[in-house]
Amino acid sequence: MGIESEKWILMVTARTPTNIAVIKYWGKRDETLILPINDSISLTLDPTHLSTTTTVSVSPTFHQDRMWLNGKEISLQGGRFQSCLREIRARAQDVQDKKKGIDIKKEDWQKLHLHIASYNNFPTAAGLASSAAGLACLVFSLAKLMNLKEDNSQLSAIARQGSGSACRSLYGGFVKWVMGKEDNGSDSLAVQLADEKHWDELVIIIAVVSARQKETSSTSGMRDTVETSALIQHRAKEVVPKRIVQMEDAIQNRDFPSFARLACTDSNQFHAVCLDTYPPIFYMNDTSHRIISCVEKWNRAEGAPQVAYTFDAGPNAVMIARNRKTAALLLQRLLYNFPPESDTDLGRVNNFI
Amino acid sequence: MGIESEKWILMVTARTPTNIAVIKYWGKRDETLILPINDSISLTLDPTHLSTTTTVSVSPTFHQDRMWLNGKEISLQGGRFQSCLREIRARAQDVQDKKKGIDIKKEDWQKLHLHIASYNNFPTAAGLASSAAGLACLVFSLAKLMNLKEDNSQLSAIARQGSGSACRSLYGGFVKWVMGKEDNGSDSLAVQLADEKHWDELVIIIAVVSARQKETSSTSGMRDTVETSALIQHRAKEVVPKRIVQMEDAIQNRDFPSFARLACTDSNQFHAVCLDTYPPIFYMNDTSHRIISCVEKWNRAEGAPQVAYTFDAGPNAVMIARNRKTAALLLQRLLYNFPPESDTDLGRVNNFI
Incomplete structure (x- = not known):
C-alpha cells in the first residue's frame, strides 16, 4: 500500500459530555458484551461543562496503539478498549485527503496504529461518569477518523462495550439505554428520548x-x-x-x-x-x-x-x-x-x- | 373494699435486658396491635450489661398512674402504655399479704393506681433497643405485681403492644418473634429458640x-x-x-x-x-x-x-x-x-x- 514511507498524520478531535443517569444502570447480564439487567435513562450534560476531549491520530510512523489519559500513558490492552478498537476497525472505510497525499483503504486500518490523547475537565473515576464521557468520545472520534457510516445509535452499541453508560453519551438531551434482548447485544443501545432543547429550563x-x-x-x-x-x-x-x-x-x-x-x-x-x-x-x-x-x-x-x-x-x-x-x-x-x-x-x- | 384508708404500698422490682435482632423487624402490618410483616430473631443480652430496671408499686394512696423514666416523669397517656396497662389489668389476680394487711381482689386493680420508675443503664432512644428492654420490664414487673398466671410467651404478646421488639426480651438466649397470622395478634409472640447456655462462647x-x-x-x-x-x-x-x-x-x-x-x-x-x-x-x-x-x-x-x-x-x-x-x-x-x-x-x- 505504500503508506509506510509517508510522513503524514491524520487527526480528529472530539468533545463528549458526561451523562447523569436518573434511572440507574447497575448490574450486567453479560460481563464481556456489557449488557445490563435493566433499561436506564440519563441526561447528557452541556459539553462546555463536564466533558472529555479526545484527539485520535493515525500515522504510518506509529508503531503501536497508544493512549494517554490526562497526560499520562495508560494501557490499551484491557478487553474493553480492545473490543471498541476491534469493532471500529471492522467498520472502517476508505479515507482520502488528496492535499495531504493520504489514501487509506478500509483494509489498511487493520495495520495502521493509533495515538489517542484524552482529557477530562473534571475528576476521573470519582463517580462522575468519567468513563462514560471518555469511551463515548473515544468511539465517536475514532468513527470520524475512520469514516464510519454507522449512526450514533449504532455507535452507541460499540461505546457500550467500552463502558456501559458511555452508550448514553452519544446523544444530547434525554437518553434511554434500551437493555435489549439479544444474546449478542445488537439491540442494547441508546435512543434519544428528547433533545437538549425539549426541557432546557433544568x-x-x-x-x-x-x-x-x-x-x-x-x-x-x-x-x-x-x-x-x-x-x-x-x-x-x-x-x-x-x-x-x-x-x-x-x-x-x-x-x-x-x-x-x-x-x-x-x-x-x-x-x-x-x-x-x-x-x-x-x-x-x-x-x-x-x-x-x-x-x-x-x-x-x-x-x-x-x-x-x-x-x-x-x-x-x-x-x-x-x-x-x-x-x-x-x-x-x-x-x-x-x-x-x-x-x-x-x-x-x-x-x- | 376498704383499702383506700390503708397506708400500705406494694412493690415489685425487675430487671430486663435489651435484645439485639440478628434477623431484623422492620415494618408493621397493624400499627395499633403492633403486628410485624415478618418474623425476626434476636439475642437477649446478659442483664448485668444493657438492661432496664423497673420498680412498679401500688398503693391506695396513689391517685393516678404515673411513670418516671431515668428520673424524669413521662406521660402514660400514649396508646401503647395504655394498651399494656389495660391488657395486664384485665388479667390481674387476687393478691394477699397478710403481714402487711394487704388484700387486693382482682377487680380492685381497675381502681388502684400505679407508680412506675424505670432506669436504663445505657443510652435511651439511641438505637440500642431501650424501648424493648423498657416495655418488657414494665410488663414483666406489672405481671408479677398483679400476680398474673400467664407464661412469658403470653406476656410477650402484651409487651409487643408496648413496643414490638419488647416481646423478644421476655426470654434469655436466642428468641424468635413469630409474626403470626391472626388479625387480633393472638399468635404474634416470642418463642425461645435456645437458652443462654446453648451458645455461651459468643x-x-x-x-x-x-x-x-x-x-x-x-x-x-x-x-x-x-x-x-x-x-x-x-x-x-x-x-x-x-x-x-x-x-x-x-x-x-x-x-x-x-x-x-x-x-x-x-x-x-x-x-x-x-x-x-x-x-x-x-x-x-x-x-x-x-x-x-x-x-x-x-x-x-x-x-x-x-x-x-x-x-x-x-x-x-x-x-x-x-x-x-x-x-x-x-x-x-x-x-x-x-x-x-x-x-x-x-x-x-x-x-x-
Missing part, C-alpha cells in the same frame, strides 16, 4: 464532595451486587420497568415533581442495593446524606419539589434544579450549609460545578 | 458511635418504609422467611460462619430498605461504615468470619465475636482504629460497652 449543579477515586469500581461493585444482593433482581425486573415508563412520561410532559421523585427514589434504591451487597458497598458519605437532607427539607418546605438529587458510584451530589432561579437559591443554600471557607476538612464540600 | 461488644437520640424514630421510620419502599415487601415475603430458617439452623448448630453472614447481610438489608424509603432514612454514618469495613477486612484476612456486626435504628455497632479470644482481638483492633484519646470529635467512637 439546571444541573454538581457538588464535588470528594474528588478522590472511588474505592469500589463500578465494574466490580455491580458484579458483587448481582452475585450477592437479594434485592437486585426484584429491582431490575419489577421496579425499574415501571419507573422507566413513568420517567419517560415525566420527561415528555416536563413534569418536574414526577421527574424529581423518580430520580431521587431511584438514586436511593441504587445505593440501597449497594448496601444490600455483601460485603456492603458505601458510595455516599455523611456529607452526601447532609446534602440529601438539605434538599428534602427544602422541597418539603416549598410543598413541591424544587430540586432533584442523584448520586452515582461516589459521594458527589448531582442536583437538578427546576429552573435558573431555583438553581441560584439552591447554590445559596448549599454555600450556607457547606461554607467553602470552612477550615475543617471533614464533611465539607470541595467544589460546586 | 461475646457481644457494642461500640457507641453516638448516644444522641435518633432523628427518625423506629415507629415513624418503619411506617414510612412500608408506605414508600419498593423493596420492603419483597424483603418481608421472599427474603426473610428463608433467612429465618437458615438462622434457626445456624443457631441450632452453633455454626458461626453462617450466623455471621446472615446477621451482617440482614443488618445491611434493613439499612438498605431504610435508604429505599422516601425520603430516605440514614441510621448509619461514616463511623458505622468504617467499623463495618474494619470487621469485613479482618474476616476476609482470616478466611472465615471472626465477628458479625449488626446495626439497629442508629449508628451504634453491635458486634458479636465468636469467642472471648476473638472479642479481645476485636477490642484491640477497634481501639487501634478508633483511639479513645483522639481529640477530633468527628468520626470517633465514644465508648465500648
Whole structure:
C-alpha cells in the first residue's frame, strides 16, 4: 500500500459530555458484551461543562496503539478498549485527503496504529461518569477518523462495550439505554428520548464532595451486587420497568415533581442495593446524606419539589434544579450549609460545578 | 373494699435486658396491635450489661398512674402504655399479704393506681433497643405485681403492644418473634429458640458511635418504609422467611460462619430498605461504615468470619465475636482504629460497652 514511507498524520478531535443517569444502570447480564439487567435513562450534560476531549491520530510512523489519559500513558490492552478498537476497525472505510497525499483503504486500518490523547475537565473515576464521557468520545472520534457510516445509535452499541453508560453519551438531551434482548447485544443501545432543547429550563449543579477515586469500581461493585444482593433482581425486573415508563412520561410532559421523585427514589434504591451487597458497598458519605437532607427539607418546605438529587458510584451530589432561579437559591443554600471557607476538612464540600 | 384508708404500698422490682435482632423487624402490618410483616430473631443480652430496671408499686394512696423514666416523669397517656396497662389489668389476680394487711381482689386493680420508675443503664432512644428492654420490664414487673398466671410467651404478646421488639426480651438466649397470622395478634409472640447456655462462647461488644437520640424514630421510620419502599415487601415475603430458617439452623448448630453472614447481610438489608424509603432514612454514618469495613477486612484476612456486626435504628455497632479470644482481638483492633484519646470529635467512637 505504500503508506509506510509517508510522513503524514491524520487527526480528529472530539468533545463528549458526561451523562447523569436518573434511572440507574447497575448490574450486567453479560460481563464481556456489557449488557445490563435493566433499561436506564440519563441526561447528557452541556459539553462546555463536564466533558472529555479526545484527539485520535493515525500515522504510518506509529508503531503501536497508544493512549494517554490526562497526560499520562495508560494501557490499551484491557478487553474493553480492545473490543471498541476491534469493532471500529471492522467498520472502517476508505479515507482520502488528496492535499495531504493520504489514501487509506478500509483494509489498511487493520495495520495502521493509533495515538489517542484524552482529557477530562473534571475528576476521573470519582463517580462522575468519567468513563462514560471518555469511551463515548473515544468511539465517536475514532468513527470520524475512520469514516464510519454507522449512526450514533449504532455507535452507541460499540461505546457500550467500552463502558456501559458511555452508550448514553452519544446523544444530547434525554437518553434511554434500551437493555435489549439479544444474546449478542445488537439491540442494547441508546435512543434519544428528547433533545437538549425539549426541557432546557433544568439546571444541573454538581457538588464535588470528594474528588478522590472511588474505592469500589463500578465494574466490580455491580458484579458483587448481582452475585450477592437479594434485592437486585426484584429491582431490575419489577421496579425499574415501571419507573422507566413513568420517567419517560415525566420527561415528555416536563413534569418536574414526577421527574424529581423518580430520580431521587431511584438514586436511593441504587445505593440501597449497594448496601444490600455483601460485603456492603458505601458510595455516599455523611456529607452526601447532609446534602440529601438539605434538599428534602427544602422541597418539603416549598410543598413541591424544587430540586432533584442523584448520586452515582461516589459521594458527589448531582442536583437538578427546576429552573435558573431555583438553581441560584439552591447554590445559596448549599454555600450556607457547606461554607467553602470552612477550615475543617471533614464533611465539607470541595467544589460546586 | 376498704383499702383506700390503708397506708400500705406494694412493690415489685425487675430487671430486663435489651435484645439485639440478628434477623431484623422492620415494618408493621397493624400499627395499633403492633403486628410485624415478618418474623425476626434476636439475642437477649446478659442483664448485668444493657438492661432496664423497673420498680412498679401500688398503693391506695396513689391517685393516678404515673411513670418516671431515668428520673424524669413521662406521660402514660400514649396508646401503647395504655394498651399494656389495660391488657395486664384485665388479667390481674387476687393478691394477699397478710403481714402487711394487704388484700387486693382482682377487680380492685381497675381502681388502684400505679407508680412506675424505670432506669436504663445505657443510652435511651439511641438505637440500642431501650424501648424493648423498657416495655418488657414494665410488663414483666406489672405481671408479677398483679400476680398474673400467664407464661412469658403470653406476656410477650402484651409487651409487643408496648413496643414490638419488647416481646423478644421476655426470654434469655436466642428468641424468635413469630409474626403470626391472626388479625387480633393472638399468635404474634416470642418463642425461645435456645437458652443462654446453648451458645455461651459468643461475646457481644457494642461500640457507641453516638448516644444522641435518633432523628427518625423506629415507629415513624418503619411506617414510612412500608408506605414508600419498593423493596420492603419483597424483603418481608421472599427474603426473610428463608433467612429465618437458615438462622434457626445456624443457631441450632452453633455454626458461626453462617450466623455471621446472615446477621451482617440482614443488618445491611434493613439499612438498605431504610435508604429505599422516601425520603430516605440514614441510621448509619461514616463511623458505622468504617467499623463495618474494619470487621469485613479482618474476616476476609482470616478466611472465615471472626465477628458479625449488626446495626439497629442508629449508628451504634453491635458486634458479636465468636469467642472471648476473638472479642479481645476485636477490642484491640477497634481501639487501634478508633483511639479513645483522639481529640477530633468527628468520626470517633465514644465508648465500648
